[in-house]
Amino acid sequence: DREFVTDDYTNITPKILSYLNRDLHLKKDNPISIVRQRIVNYFYSSFTHGGNPIFSVYDNLSPVVTTKQNFDDLLIPEDHPSRTKSDCYYVNRKTLLRAHMTAHQSELLRSGLDNFLMIGDVYRRDEIDSTHFPVFHQVDAVRSQRKEQLFQDHPGLELFEPTFDPKNPLIFENSINDPNKQSCHSLEATKLMETQLKNHLIGLVHALFGDNVKHRWVDAYFPFTHPSWELEIFYDNNWLEVLGCGIVRNEILANAGPNNSIAYAFGLGLERIAMALYKIPDIRLMWSEDSGFVSQFQNKKLNEKITYKAVSSYPQCINDISFWLPSDVTIDTFTNNDFYDLVRDVGGDIIEQVKLKDKFVHPKTKKHSLCYSIIYRHLERTLTQAEVNEVHKEIEKAIVKSFNVVVR
The missing domain is CATH 3.30.70.380 (Ferrodoxin-fold anticodon-binding domain)
Incomplete structure (x- = not known):
């Protein structure tokens, strides 16, 4: 238990504090936890080296982070609307409840990791309806590769353009004006990472929703990746956005230590996937202790097809x-x-x-x-x-x- 000084930025309410340490993503038989385990299993089985999983999982990181972790380390501009008090739950001017799991990306890169999943509860101020809740759960991931890993079959190819010096990465002004790549990266490295990223994520979607699910890629913008995409699937007669992803901005890698690699990252919301998979109509049900809800997810095989049946629809x-x-x-x-x-x-x-x-x-x-x-x-x-x-x-x-x- 840490103590924090409050100030003019403090806007956490007692109700929000009551959700801390509930850890639904680790609670056995909760739909959020079931989806988490399925995603972890996919990465464990798909990426191995010498029989061991190469992705490490961090699912117990403190949700209290600094503004540097949540924004600055991820190149989010000072005037970006996501920083405002009306969007985030601030402990004080320099500290907040994380708004995304990517807040831990730089610290894990700094510690020398290159393939990892970050899973936990995130907090955002939002409207109130059946699909929005101020607390939800995310899986974010990073996979980085050095030249000899990415181009093991093409040793003559390079990660970076000739004008970029990997020994002095921070003096290079990295531009994102070209929609296809960052100015520091070679086109070959970007395209190969893009192909890997998209194949890995289509594989994940097939593992969750079945091999026949239709998908499409939509160009997107995120401050911390370029190029960036959103993946949508056609599910229950609707296009459903399931995740955002992209090639990690090289400044983030250079600031965190790795200066001779290229990385991709993605992030997805566990509630959105669980609600679609199990036909759960109201996001508040995830927090329910009611046996009528909980029992529908108990003692089930991990990949079992479960359709939530409304216990009762009480009047509004x-x-x-x-x-x-x-x-x-x-x-x-x-x-x-x-x-x-x-x-x-x-x-x-x-x-x-x-x-x-x-x-x-x-x-x-x-x-x-x-x-x-x-x-x-x-x-x-x-x-x-x-x-x-x-x-x-x-x-x-x-x-x-x-x-x-x-x-x-």
Whole structure:
């Protein structure tokens, strides 16, 4: 247990703190853990050297990281929207709950590793609905290769362009203007890594969803890879994005130590895969201790086809909440994620969804008003309207106190 000083950046709520150390990705029979094990097994069996797996797995890394780990080490610009308080859970100005598992990439490279999986819980402030939750779980991976590994059959080929000096990698200004490659890398090295990356990830998707699943690659942008792609599969009559990937920016490798290798990286969300594979309709169910949910995943073979059957569909209760904003706040400057966090903090897991219903500016007084619909539903029993009204009143009191609004 570490202690941290709070400051003007601190925005972690007690509700979010309650999710720390739950480790659903390591909890036997949880769907997230089942998918994690299937992915690990794929990498263990597909990549071996002398009969031993070459990928090492890190699934117990502390979720409290520095802004350097989460952003700077990954070349995420100072003004990037992902750094804002409305997107992340900050412990203080220099420390936060990791927003992605890639936050550990540089420290593991620095320690001399070249093939590894990073698995754990990540935290992002987001909207509230059946597919979004402020805590979710990711698998991120890096595979790096030196020249003699990548070009073992073509020893005359090079990883880098002649203008790049691997002994002084940081003095080279690496450009990403060419959509096909980074300016430091040779085209042959980039294309061979791209082919390996895509083949390995198509193999993973086949291992999870079956050999006949259709897929497509979509060009993407991430600050820490170039070129970059997203992989989508056609599943249940929809195109589903399953992961993002790319060739690791050479500056990241050079800053972390390796200056004579090229690497690929990818990241995927375990909840998204588990919800698709097992037809789980609501992300909150992953956290359920209800035996009706848990028993459906117990004592099953790892690759068994499981289709979640709803135990019961309890009715929703919908209450609206409208309020006038204080004079120094407008409908455009009010931070929705602050409101969502407060609602979740007061209402807990009976909050199914929060939707912005209406924005209004009074024509005469010019006062600004917002109206939200809050959808309440318990996963394990029927809520009474009286119970909901009580929680709703507590939310009204809390927003008056926190945001200085006037409830309409």
